[in-house]
Amino acid sequence: MSGPSDFQPSNPALKWIERRLPIFGLVHSSFVAYPTPRNLNYWWTFGAILSLMLALQILTGVILAMHYTPHADLAFKSVELIVRDVNYGWLLRNMHACGASMFFFAVYIHMFRGLYYGSYKEPREVLWILGVIIYLLMMATGFMGYVLPWGQMSFWGATVITNLFSAVPYFGESIVTLLWGGYSVGNPTLNRFFSLHYLLPFVIAGVVVLHIWALHVAGQNNPAGVEAKTEKDTVPFTPYATIKDAFGVSCFLIFFAWFIFYMPNYLGDADNYIPANPGVTPAHIVPEWYYLPFYAILRSIPNKLAGVVAMFSAIIILCFLPWLDSARTRSSKYRPLAKQFFWIFVVVCILLGYLGSQPPEGIYVIAGRILTVCYFAYFLIVLPLLARIETPRPVPNSIADDVLAKSKGRAATAASVVLALVVAGGLFAGSTQNAKAEEGGDTPPAQSWSFSGPFGKYDRGSLQRGLKVYKEVCSACHSLNYVAFRNLADPGGPGYSEAQAAAFASEYKIKDGPNDQGEMFERPGRTADYFPAPFPNEQAAAAANGGKAPPDLSLMAKARSYKRGFPQFVIDFFTQYQEQGPDYVDAILQGFEDKPPAGVTVPEGTYYNKYFPGHAIKMPKPLSDGQVTFDDGSPATVKQYAHDVTTFLMWAAEPHMEARKRIGMQVFFFLVVFAILMYFTKRKVWADAH
Amino acid sequence: MVGAAATVWPLVAQMNPDAATIAAGAPIQVDLTPIAEGQDIKVFWRGKPIYISHRTKKQIQEAQSVALSSLPDPQPDSARVKAGHDQWLVVIGICTHLGCIPIAHEGNYDGFFCPCHGSQYDSSGRIRQGPAPANLAVPPYAFLTDTKIQIG
Numbered sequence: 001m002s003g004p005s006d007f008q009p010s011n012p013a014l015k016w017i018e019r020r021l022p023i024f025g026l027v028h029s030s031f032v033a034y035p036t037p038r039n040l041n042y043w044w045t046f047g048a049i050l051s052l053m054l055a056l057q058i059l060t061g062v063i064l065a066m067h068y069t070p071h072a073d074l075a076f077k078s079v080e081l082i083v084r085d086v087n088y089g090w091l092l093r094n095m096h097a098c099g100a101s102m103f104f105f106a107v108y109i110h111m112f113r114g115l116y117y118g119s120y121k122e123p124r125e126v127l128w129i130l131g132v133i134i135y136l137l138m139m140a141t142g143f144m145g146y147v148l149p150w151g152q153m154s155f156w157g158a159t160v161i162t163n164l165f166s167a168v169p170y171f172g173e174s175i176v177t178l179l180w181g182g183y184s185v186g187n188p189t190l191n192r193f194f195s196l197h198y199l200l201p202f203v204i205a206g207v208v209v210l211h212i213w214a215l216h217v218a219g220q221n222n223p224a225g226v227e228a229k230t231e232k233d234t235v236p237f238t239p240y241a242t243i244k245d246a247f248g249v250s251c252f253l254i255f256f257a258w259f260i261f262y263m264p265n266y267l268g269d270a271d272n273y274i275p276a277n278p279g280v281t282p283a284h285i286v287p288e289w290y291y292l293p294f295y296a297i298l299r300s301i302p303n304k305l306a307g308v309v310a311m312f313s314a315i316i317i318l319c320f321l322p323w324l325d326s327a328r329t330r331s332s333k334y335r336p337l338a339k340q341f342f343w344i345f346v347v348v349c350i351l352l353g354y355l356g357s358q359p360p361e362g363i364y365v366i367a368g369r370i371l372t373v374c375y376f377a378y379f380l381i382v383l384p385l386l387a388r389i390e391t392p393r394p395v396p397n398s399i400a401d402d403v404l405a406k407s408k409g410r411a412a413t414a415a416s417v418v419l420a421l422v423v424a425g426g427l428f429a430g431s432t433q434n435a436k437a438e439e440g441g442d443t444p445p446a447q448s449w450s451f452s453g454p455f456g457k458y459d460r461g462s463l464q465r466g467l468k469v470y471k472e473v474c475s476a477c478h479s480l481n482y483v484a485f486r487n488l489a490d491p492g493g494p495g496y497s498e499a500q501a502a503a504f505a506s507e508y509k510i511k512d513g514p515n516d517q518g519e520m521f522e523r524p525g526r527t528a529d530y531f532p533a534p535f536p537n538e539q540a541a542a543a544a545n546g547g548k549a550p551p552d553l554s555l556m557a558k559a560r561s562y563k564r565g566f567p568q569f570v571i572d573f574f575t576q577y578q579e580q581g582p583d584y585v586d587a588i589l590q591g592f593e594d595k596p597p598a599g600v601t602v603p604e605g606t607y608y609n610k611y612f613p614g615h616a617i618k619m620p621k622p623l624s625d626g627q628v629t630f631d632d633g634s635p636a637t638v639k640q641y642a643h644d645v646t647t648f649l650m651w652a653a654e655p656h657m658e659a660r661k662r663i664g665m666q667v668f669f670f671l672v673v674f675a676i677l678m679y680f681t682k683r684k685v686w687a688d689a690h
Numbered sequence: 691m692v693g694a695a696a697t698v699w700p701l702v703a704q705m706n707p708d709a710a711t712i713a714a715g716a717p718i719q720v721d722l723t724p725i726a727e728g729q730d731i732k733v734f735w736r737g738k739p740i741y742i743s744h745r746t747k748k749q750i751q752e753a754q755s756v757a758l759s760s761l762p763d764p765q766p767d768s769a770r771v772k773a774g775h776d777q778w779l780v781v782i783g784i785c786t787h788l789g790c791i792p793i794a795h796e797g798n799y800d801g802f803f804c805p806c807h808g809s810q811y812d813s814s815g816r817i818r819q820g821p822a823p824a825n826l827a828v829p830p831y832a833f834l835t836d837t838k839i840q841i842g
Contacts, residue, residue: 163789184737
């Protein structure tokens with residue numbers, strides 16, 4: 001991309017093509033011969049990581065779109081069917097959902113790196129602005145993608161974000177109606193979001209080409225912040241940068257795989273496993289973690305229009321960064337004051353993210369206001385002022401000098417940097433977990449589950465007993481819509497044979513039809529049938545249960561959670577703790593008390609439960625000792641019932657968990673070996689360059 | 691220029707609600723007899739939840755007696771209910787901040803409380819506290835009889 005290449009292929013066929021379309025020359029000059037500064041550190045590998053993430057998101061996204069149904073009544077179910085029935089559907093979905101988070105994680109590091117080393121300064125202003133445009137497009141794409149599963153958080157996130165435009169004076173309401181295609185968020189909204197979510201990644205890819213083009217015109221910045229002058233300052237892109245990027249990418253993939261295979265729900269919100277319901281607002285609407293700092297800025301301003309303007313300004317201000325910071329020295333390495341303010345700014349952003357996840361009350365609002373002022377002050381006051389008053393340290397004469405001056409101990413820095421990165425990532429991302437504030441419910445005690453941890457497996461006996469409890473007790477009121485009888489014979493499930501599953505199914509009466517006479521009829525169940533619901537529709541279920549329909553149990557173990565709090569959620573990242581849902585369900589089943597404690601009254605028609613938020617639950621105590629008899633001699637106690645039925649519900653919510661963890665281990669082994677090999681290859685290649 | 695604008699127009703206008711959506715947004719009639727004093731129901735019109743509250747004497751009293759100057763969006767209670775039907779409050783249950791659904795009978799003002807960002811509305815649906823800029827909107831409606839209203 002930097003001028004005509006003198007590359008000449010030797011193969012006659014390639015020569016023939018090259019004369020007509022000089023594409024090999026273009027590739028050669030851009031990605032092989034292209035000179036890169038020899039002092040680049042690992043922060044520069046995030047460009048390659050981002051390219052890979054974009055490619056992966058497009059690939060998995062196109063595949064998911066082949067199985068997804070963009071309709072308000074079917075979208076939630078189609079996502080569940082992808083995860084349950086499509087071969088490796090759970091893997092593709094996890095890759096795509098966690099991939100979005102990883103994409104943002106990488107882009108934030110990429111942006112902070114640009115900020116620290118002054119990569120936005122002359123002559124790279126256009127390069128930087130193109131980056132900001134990519135970031136904006138990513139935010140729009142990420143937001144619309146989050147709407148597609150059509151869970152509660154999808155729906156209400158879409159409602160809140162589209163309502164931001166209603167702050168526009170005069171035209172606000174018309175703009176919002178135009179965005180919705182209706183009078184509220186609904187099917188037309190979902191359809192257009194799907195269309196745009198499919199389109200925008202390709203627009204991003206287009207702008208990425210411009211971004212790389214601009215990069216190859218201006219040349220890469222580097223940690224020293226001095227331009228490459230002689231041959232000695234640079235190394236050819238291939239093999240030097242290629243191999244270094246490959247090592248960086250393989251390390252990043254290990255981090256990515258940690259989420260895909262072991263913590264797929266860590267970054268998500270439990271509420272999004274509840275289908276969208278326009279009549280019920282979740283207690284706390286929290287956007288995905290990557291929007292939280294901006295959400296905090298929005299909420300810290302008491303005026304609606306001003307809040308929206310501030311939120312968008314917080315992003316747009318980045319475009320003006322090259323002119324706000326007029327200091328001549330690029331790299332903060334040589335700017336003692338700018339360096340300190342940079343790290344303060346990083347902390348401000350992380351704290352804003354944390355506040356964005358907290359309920360907007362009391363101290364959080366005040367802290368949010370102070371930090372919002374800090375955020376803007378960094379760009380509008382600190383940077384312009386520093387450019388005038390700061391005395392930078394002398395920069396090296398050339399990149400080659402910088403490399404020579406570098407002392408040893410690089411590995412130690414790299415290791416500490418990686419560690420800090422993981423901790424910061426876990427901290428920031430985990431703050432979303434914290435958003436689950438409970439109103440007056442005790443914290444469920446942590447139970448020991450056979451399926452927790454990296455080697456966790458379902459206890460077959462427990463699954464079979466849990467199925468019995470569901471069948472004899474829970475199924476009187478609760479449906480299990482996403483589980484079919486055939487699933488009972490699936491690998492990683494309760495371990496029944498096909499014949500046993502068929503026999504189990506035949507005990508049920510399934511409504512079928514219409515027959516040739518046009519009438520509905522009943523027949524014995526087959527393995528392809530799903531567990532029949534106890535009530536024909538939600539209204540009937542509500543009418544029979546005091547006005548509130550008992551929720552479907554298929555996803556219950558993933559759709560409930562409770563506040564983990566700081567620093568627990570950081571520890572959870574390392575211990576792979578994912579069992580909030582089962583802990584909560586188990587606790588609810590055992591948390592009924594005949595008499596509320598003194599001084600507490602619950603409304604009529606509700607029952608006191610120690611662990612239910614607000615304590616007043618509509619469900620009467622479902623289990624009592626001796627109610628279900630087990631064939632295997634397990635104790636007939638509420639404690640045992642609760643444990644078994646919760647295990648069963650966890651399997652119902654995630655039938656492919658065992659495959660996920662098993663494949664995860666294989667992938668991990670491969671990636672670690674691959675990364676080690678890459679590291680030594682990189683050492684070998686770079687041996688003569690240092 | 692005119693040609694370009696004329697070409698763009700259908701491309702943008704298609705985004706607005708389609709004919710079926712508009713048709714489904716026709717007025718609805720609601721019978722008020724089953725709603726006892728102090729109770730409220732939620733009906734959906736144009737995909738929006740509409741709260742119909744049968745206010746108690748106390749709630750009406752509170753709504754009428756508050757000093758208008760103390761309200762962020764001053765509006766007398768009489769402008770928010772139909773004359774002669776003081777006991778019926780009909781409001782669109784969408785928080786004017788960012789569109790969440792406030793919960794009835796909660797908050798400090800005997801009215802509505804929005805769980806999203808903490809806005810509180812009084813027994814007339816007027817904003818009293820929190821980030822919402824305006825009172826809960828009153829949908830277009832009319833009393834057909836004393837016990838039946840038409841919304842829309």
